[in-house]
Amino acid sequence: MTDPILQSIEGLDTLKALIENSPVAVYLANMEGQILLTNQAAVKMVGFSREELLGKNIIDLDVVYQNHAQILAFWEAVPLNQVQHIYGKHLCKDGRQIEVEVHSSKIAINSRNYLLGNVTDISERKEWERKITRSEHLLNEAQRLAKIGHWELDFQNNNLIWSDEIYKIVEIDPSNFSVSYEAFLGIVHEDDRESLDIVFKEAIRDKKPYIFRHKINIKDGRIIHVEERAEIYFSDDGIPLSALGTIQDVTEEVETKAKLDQTFEMLNKLVAQVPGVVYQYRLYPDGRSCFPFSSQGMYDIYEHHPEELTEDASLVFKRLHSEDVERVSKEIYESAEKQTIFHSIFRVILPTKGLRWCRCDARPEMLADGSTLWFGIITDITEGIEEHERLVLSEESYRIVANNTYNWEFWEDENKKLLYVSPSCFNITGYTAEEFLNNPALMNDIILLEDQAQFAHHRHHVTSIPEKDKTEFRIRDKQGNVKHIKHLCQPAYDSNGVFRGIRGTNLDITEAVENLKRIEKLLTIEEEQNKRLRNFTHIVSHNLRSHSANMEGLLKLLKIESPEIFNHPYLTMMLKSSENLNETITHLNQVLDISLVNKEEWKKINLLEVINNAVSSVSTLASEVGLKIDVEVDKKIELKAIPAYLDSITLNMLTNAIKFCSEERDSYLHIRAKVEKGFIEISFEDNGIGIDLTKHKEKIFGMYKIIHPRKDSKGLGLFMTLKQVEAMGGKIEVESQENIGTTFNIKLPYESH
């Protein structure tokens, strides 16, 4: 297409050259839009040849602006040389649409109007723009999701910019907050404010990026944790230009970690409480193994610290007893292969503790890489093992002893199962130990019917409490003989106090029982003889005395009725003899009486009361002779004695002291009592005339022995006292020096309480 006017204009070639050499596509069209001139750049841009382009209407090149009439009317209306700027889309020959920026204007050449357009392909730019928009959007979205905000600080004009997300993180309304470095420091938690400032300033000084976690005070007094990462940018000559950073809300992470730390600490504490070690043991497919986790108890078990074993478990295997290594390894592999619970008891040899027994229980878990991971516990059971060994040992010694004993020993466990019967049961029962073990009811069956109830009662008692008990019963042995058995049994406990059944002994006491019967018979005979002796005593006491008393009475009567007869000395002598006979019989009577004490007469009596009673009954006599009596006896002392004897002994001691006190000095009698092992010693110490013991020791306690002849001495007092003390199972001793004093020590049996 040619335009005649254009052809005619001067400098057309110059115009052509200008257009041709433009780097952007250029079109020159007439006012109808027909392209008159174009250039190589346009050809390149849309893909049409120059010939195809020339004569095309420029409006047809674009797909956005299609209304010819409207467009042409627009161009008719616009003033000359006013550049119109539009964006459009051009259709290329290959069908692509490219985005274009068009600068066009109406120009006049030689008074004719033309349209001139410069067209630039902006598809690529537009694409970038879209990409950037999308990234910005994504960045915002990412920041929102990650709770990361970013900021930029321009050092030149101290201008700080926060992204929206920062405002959201710190819960501040952007419209009410004038952001600056100082304002930011103002919301940082007071604990961290100074440190953050230092970190920031050091980053500038050292030209290094930094990461810093700190707390921020937000509204309502809440605190959030943030992680700040920033980098400083410098000019070529080292002046800081700006800082670019991010702030991430890590509150959740920090709090979760704190909770986790807490849980972990609790777990550690718990694990520390478990006796032994709690561990994880990992066995890799290639045979390596390690303890990724083990509690501090590891040291107690293997004398290795947990951290020594996290990578390699071989140190532990070196501790194992050489005889156990192979077996334990086999057990580990078996547990891994079958995924069964690992249970093993093995020995370790430790540098400090030496040989220890360990028990291990662990549950395996298969891991994705073919490893097996066990969770388990190892405990030191040495004490238990030693206990067991001791028990086995003591059982063995029990058996040795029991096998060789004369008695019929047995042992049944806590479930009443008969475990052992000593062979000697055969000697007693005629049945063998095997017969007893095969028939647990045999022991009961051979007991005489009438004794079975009692034995059942005993058994119930022993097994239900359980406690030590004994009983007696009779059995009929295999030969049919009745035998008396004493049965003793007691619960057996191990040293941990665990009930281990009942151990018992059956003793054949047949002979003893028969002996007892014989003794009982003998006792009956003795009793009988005693009775006769009593009768004899009675004859002496009553009949003999009656006669002598009568004789004395008759003589007295005679003396009253015919006093003249008594002028004859024979009658006086007869009366005297009769009186003496009477007295002798009385004494004999008393002595016999002492020897035949009835057990029922023993009573518990208070010693001080007895002594005080006696003292008060002689007080008149004592004061007459000037004897001072003092009593030092614990009022709590009570002893079993025959009251009449104790009264008599005390009274005799008192009257002796009164009778034999010295006229040369102030007389005293000290009465004391002291408790010693098994007896009580009552002492009567006076400062009387004393006794020459070298001369009189033998006869002092004899009957009718009078050492100091006095009117009222009959020589019976000490003899009676001795007999009474002896009758109560006691002893009497005397210490004396002439003219200095006498001490009687009376020892009587005493049961302390």
Place this chain on the structure above:
Amino acid sequence: MKVIKEVMVIDDDSTLVFLAEKFIELTDMVQTVTSFNDGHAAFNTLIERDKAKQALPDIILLDITMQDWDAWRTLDELKTVGLFDKLCIYIVTSSASREDREHAKFYHLEDFYLEKPISPEVLKSIFESHLGK
């Protein structure tokens, strides 16, 4: 001055009875002495007298050891019929046995306990204390 109407002596020993009668007579304080050689016979007489509302002896001297009823049996029987409390009984014994003295305590007679041989002096003091009460 025979102020005591009757003393009863119960003893199977005729010598003792004879002596007792003589000694009582010598005190010159007693009008009548009745004697029995057996507790049972004495008991029967006492019962009859009590039933007949006749006077009972003022004092009874009772020997412990007797062939038929001894003193204890006699005392028990007297208690049973309610006569014991109406009587003033002295136990007379030739025994120095503690057992007998203890036994007397059972009847609260430990202070009414005479050991043989009896003498006019002892009897006199008994009678005097009886009158004095």
